[in-house]
Amino acid sequence: MESLTGWWDDFFWGSLIVVEVFLVSLVLMVLFGLLGSAAKLSNSKILQKIANGYTIIFRGTPEILVLLLFYFGSAITLTAIANIFDPSIKFIDINPFWAGSIAIGLVVGSYATETFRGAFLGVDPGQIEAARALGISNFKTFVYIRIPAMWRLALPPFGNHMLSLIKDTALISVIGLQETMFVAEQATANTGEPFVMYLMVGVIYLSFSTIITLSVMGFEKYGNKHLEVGK
Amino acid sequence: MNFDFSLIISSIPQLLEGLGLTLQLWFISGILGLLLAIALMLMRISGKWFLYAPAMIYIYIFRGTPILVQLFIIYHGLPQVEFIRESFLWVVLREPFGCGILALTLNTGAYVSEILRGGVNGVPKGLGEAGAALGLSKVQRFIYITTPLAVRLAIPAYSNDVISLMKSTALVSTITLLDMMGIARIIVSETYAPYEIFISLMIIYLVITWGTQKAFALFERRMSRHIIQ
Amino acid sequence: MNLANTEPRTVISLQNVDKYFGEFHALKKINLTVAKGERIVICGPSGSGKSTLIRCINRLEQHNSGNIIVDGHELTDQVKDIDAVRREVGMVFQNFNLFPHLTIVENLMLAPRLVRKTARDEARKHAMKLLERVRIPEQADKYPSQLSGGQQQRVAIARALCMNPAIMLFDEPTSALDPEMINEVLEVMTDLAKEGMTMICVTHEMGFARSVADTVVFMDAGEIVERNTPEEFFNNPQQQRTQTFLKQILSH
Numbered sequence: 001m002e003s004l005t006g007w008w009d010d011f012f013w014g015s016l017i018v019v020e021v022f023l024v025s026l027v028l029m030v031l032f033g034l035l036g037s038a039a040k041l042s043n044s045k046i047l048q049k050i051a052n053g054y055t056i057i058f059r060g061t062p063e064i065l066v067l068l069l070f071y072f073g074s075a076i077t078l079t080a081i082a083n084i085f086d087p088s089i090k091f092i093d094i095n096p097f098w099a100g101s102i103a104i105g106l107v108v109g110s111y112a113t114e115t116f117r118g119a120f121l122g123v124d125p126g127q128i129e130a131a132r133a134l135g136i137s138n139f140k141t142f143v144y145i146r147i148p149a150m151w152r153l154a155l156p157p158f159g160n161h162m163l164s165l166i167k168d169t170a171l172i173s174v175i176g177l178q179e180t181m182f183v184a185e186q187a188t189a190n191t192g193e194p195f196v197m198y199l200m201v202g203v204i205y206l207s208f209s210t211i212i213t214l215s216v217m218g219f220e221k222y223g224n225k226h227l228e229v230g231k
Numbered sequence: 232m233n234f235d236f237s238l239i240i241s242s243i244p245q246l247l248e249g250l251g252l253t254l255q256l257w258f259i260s261g262i263l264g265l266l267l268a269i270a271l272m273l274m275r276i277s278g279k280w281f282l283y284a285p286a287m288i289y290i291y292i293f294r295g296t297p298i299l300v301q302l303f304i305i306y307h308g309l310p311q312v313e314f315i316r317e318s319f320l321w322v323v324l325r326e327p328f329g330c331g332i333l334a335l336t337l338n339t340g341a342y343v344s345e346i347l348r349g350g351v352n353g354v355p356k357g358l359g360e361a362g363a364a365l366g367l368s369k370v371q372r373f374i375y376i377t378t379p380l381a382v383r384l385a386i387p388a389y390s391n392d393v394i395s396l397m398k399s400t401a402l403v404s405t406i407t408l409l410d411m412m413g414i415a416r417i418i419v420s421e422t423y424a425p426y427e428i429f430i431s432l433m434i435i436y437l438v439i440t441w442g443t444q445k446a447f448a449l450f451e452r453r454m455s456r457h458i459i460q
Numbered sequence: 461m462n463l464a465n466t467e468p469r470t471v472i473s474l475q476n477v478d479k480y481f482g483e484f485h486a487l488k489k490i491n492l493t494v495a496k497g498e499r500i501v502i503c504g505p506s507g508s509g510k511s512t513l514i515r516c517i518n519r520l521e522q523h524n525s526g527n528i529i530v531d532g533h534e535l536t537d538q539v540k541d542i543d544a545v546r547r548e549v550g551m552v553f554q555n556f557n558l559f560p561h562l563t564i565v566e567n568l569m570l571a572p573r574l575v576r577k578t579a580r581d582e583a584r585k586h587a588m589k590l591l592e593r594v595r596i597p598e599q600a601d602k603y604p605s606q607l608s609g610g611q612q613q614r615v616a617i618a619r620a621l622c623m624n625p626a627i628m629l630f631d632e633p634t635s636a637l638d639p640e641m642i643n644e645v646l647e648v649m650t651d652l653a654k655e656g657m658t659m660i661c662v663t664h665e666m667g668f669a670r671s672v673a674d675t676v677v678f679m680d681a682g683e684i685v686e687r688n689t690p691e692e693f694f695n696n697p698q699q700q701r702t703q704t705f706l707k708q709i710l711s712h
Contacts, residue, residue: 056437057433057437059394059440060394060398060436060437060440060441061398061432061433061436061437061440062398062399062400062401062402062412062436063398064401064402064404064405064412065401065412065415065429065432065433065436068416068419068425068429069425069426069429069430069433072419072425072429073425073426073429076423076425076426163294163295167296167297167298168297169297170297170299170300171297171299171402173299174405181299181300181303184303188307192311193311194303194307194308194311195304195307195308195309195311195312196308197308198300198303198304198307198308199304199308201300201303202292202296202300202301202304205295205296205297205300206292206295206296209294209295209296210295213295355557357553357555357557358557358559358560360520360553360557361551361553361557361558361559361616361619362559362570362571363518363520363546364518364520364546364549364550364551364553364620364629365546365547365550365570365571365575365619365620365622365623366543366544366546366547366571366575366623367543367570367571367574367575368543371574371575375570375574376559379561380559380560380561383561456603457560457561457562457603457604457605
């Protein structure tokens, strides 16, 4: 344990970056998931095709491949664009934070697409009919009936998507983001203690996973309050 | 910047040289992981705390941490521990291939055990009771009633996990192994054509995913003959 | 023709049986004896403990105190005895519980083949005979999901008979059925009764109770409130709770 002395700060800042990536990619994941499911449920054949292509590609290829493609791909694309204006620019370095957040947001968003779509379709049509029969407007039916019912269906898989996001942040060290894996690598180089350092990373991630799991459980309990059998 | 289509075509054969390693990692850890998962699942449903508590802790840890971290602890960390270097495990851990297999097996075992448990729990309780009422023993009920129905219930989730495992094999490129991903990274560093190379690789992975899904769909249909209506 | 009178051998006896589900006292000091060939109908409001009672007889539920003796075996934690008893006692469930992954005839063959190690051909022959008895031999090679509820329940009765049990337990066998299918199941049960099978039947079919039962038992709140012959039970109920129950159930 004494080999960790001097590295606590670095692990702390590394963890903070994990949290930041998680939050950014969470927003993106929800966004891509909603857009994807809306497209799949739309009447437009083209939108459906695009959304199907999106989920097939991002669910079928390794995360690390998407990440590297994004990182290196966007770097050369941006360099090429910059060269149009200023040919003297040799290379634009892409911020691994954004490349990484967008990549894992896209990947997990493709899973969220299916979750949201399933939750949408999973709402009992009888509930919608009942609301219609009561003369409640389409919009109000959507807000007060469909969304709450969807939310309950989507929450458990949504929790799993959040766990995927937090764990995928570890991959971004591969493109040089200075999160906990990166810290462990440097600490290993300095101390020659890889076992302790990577175990430390494991403990950090396990704590994050636990926090997410407990929050989701709390939300589920809150969301299903009315379903509890009275005594 | 120009997009070189011919590079896509010409790089695919090079990438496929890593296919053998990808498939080996996938199949070996898939089978070992399934065996581990069955053991963990049986421990989980045993009803004996000294069996299910360790299984739960194991599953919790391996599902709660990134597989990349698990891989690095095994590859970089474990060789540092003296008694492991002196034990039989060293035969496996000395080679990055062994480390890759071990990490993938331990990881997928945790996920699949939960899938199997979901299948077992999904079998209606009344069917087990009907078996009991006929005088079938606990083991007979598990083999002839619970298992065939649980397998059927678990296939969709299991097929997703098999695909996940295939995708995870790409991570071994971070521990010097030259699977398809590892080869792609080398070619990219030489040609600096990330789009062409990585898109070619994507196509290969997508074909494997597609084939796997088709195979499982076929298997599921076979297993569902009894649900005709 | 009351076989119980000609051959008054006790095959089931419950003495002071108590059963709790957590805090809930499901069975309170139950005493009941069943003679060989006797047909008992148990009725009572939902939650009165009638299903729990018959589920204790083949130990799908474990009683907490008192003694249950079935065909000479005391029901305890000894697993060997339990499986032996269960082979002597057939059970029919409210929700049929047919094995969905097996065909009809395979449902009937499973237990004889596994438990009695009966040869395949012989097991099939026996199964077909039973399917004829419940009048659906033509469905033998279909899967349960292809049959109507009434047909499924008749298969379930045949399956319970496949181990040649001495006693049959019926747990609300017609409650999950559409009205037009109830009769075909009751007819099969009546046939069984005529053949001298010892039967304990939890049901609300009062017509069946009147015409088939030797004894009607009324349960409420975990207790046996009244036990009588059908004539006495329906025409001259002794207890207030029985009268209330009968009034409710016969009024529609």
